[in-house]
Amino acid sequence: xxFVDLSHTIEAAMPSYPGSPGPLFQPxxxxxxxxxxxxxxxxxSHTGTHVDLPSHILPASSSLDAFGIERFAGKGVALDLRGxxxxxxxxEALRFFEDLINESDYLLLCSGWSQYxxxxxxxxxxxxxxxxxxxxxxxxHLKGLGVDMISVDAPDSVHFPVHRLLLxxxxxxxxNLLCPPLILHSPFIFCGFPLKIAGAEASPIRAVALITG
Numbered sequence: 001x002x003f004v005d006l007s008h009t010i011e012a013a014m015p016s017y018p019g020s021p022g023p024l025f026q027p028x029x030x031x032x033x034x035x036x037x038x039x040x041x042x043x044x045s046h047t048g049t050h051v052d053l054p055s056h057i058l059p060a061s062s063s064l065d066a067f068g069i070e071r072f073a074g075k076g077v078a079l080d081l082r083g084x085x086x087x088x089x090x091x092e093a094l095r096f097f098e099d100l101i102n103e104s105d106y107l108l109l110c111s112g113w114s115q116y117x118x119x120x121x122x123x124x125x126x127x128x129x130x131x132x133x134x135x136x137x138x139x140x141h142l143k144g145l146g147v148d149m150i151s152v153d154a155p156d157s158v159h160f161p162v163h164r165l166l167l168x169x170x171x172x173x174x175x176n177l178l179c180p181p182l183i184l185h186s187p188f189i190f191c192g193f194p195l196k197i198a199g200a201e202a203s204p205i206r207a208v209a210l211i212t213g
Contacts, residue, residue: 004188006108006146006178006207007049008117014167015122017150017175020044045202051144051194053172054202058164062170069193071172074105074143076209078183082112084127097185105143106190110179113177114148116123117176124155136161138169144192146174147208180191183209 008014016022016154027063031037039093046052055059081089089109094101101107109129116122127150129137134152137145145152145166152162152173167175174192189210194203 002208002211003151004180004183004211006024006180006183006192006209007205008114008178008203010043013151014048015046015117017046018123018155020046037166038176044203045197045200047174047204049174049178049192049207050202051175051192051203052163052167052175052202053200054167054170055199057160059166061167064194064197064203067172071143072077072193072205073101073189073191076183076188077101077104077180078105078108078110078185078188078189078209080181080184081109081127084111086125086128087127089127090130091133094133094136098122100185100187101137101140101142102185103131105138105141106145106146106174106192107137108148108174108177108179108183108190110148110177110184112148114176114178123150123212126150126155128152128154129162131161131165134165136172138165140169144172144174146177146190146192148177148179149175151175155165174205177207183211186211188212 055063070169192207
């Protein structure tokens with residue numbers, strides 16, 4: 001079995017959604033002075049590669065507590081959408097992959113945008129699901145949808161329509177993935193386990209593809 005890491009490293013000065021604070025690392029103890037090392041981590045729940053739960057957008061909806069651990073793993077497929085920069089991901093663009101989507105629990109949309117991680121280009125210009133495509137995807141039995149971009153919605157979005165369409169159907173959203181070519185169009189087991197945080201609307205995850213072939 002091969003393990004493929006799909007997560008960005010959490011570190012100082014890493015990209016974060018505009019308006020959200022980046023992580024802070026504060027030393028609490030050192031081996032030299034205290035005989036052990038310890039640090040305080042201050043993180044937004046949307047730091048780095050993370051999962052969005054319905055309560056992120058929808059009032060009186062499910063938070064992390066409502067989902068068992070099995071909800072964060074399943075059959076995965078990653079689609080190569082690297083030719084759609086700056087455009088919409090339409091139903092027509094996805095329909096070719098309908099059989100693969102139908103067999104999957106987690107659908108990863110790989111735009112190639114993670115190549116811009118750490119630069120200003122990461123925050124805009126990425127392709128976005130059309131509302132029709134997002135609605136079409138909720139007709140499958142998906143546990144979640146992931147993207148290698150900072151959001152499933154456009155950077156200037158105010159009402160977050162794609163978030164709403166997916167989360168209303170409890171299709172979990174994973175943002176800021178890595179999508180190496182190795183995983184494209186081939187089935188794998190996806191795992192993206194969150195921290196066990198009471199009442200969380202989101203959580204950083206360690207996303208991994210397990211390739212058995």
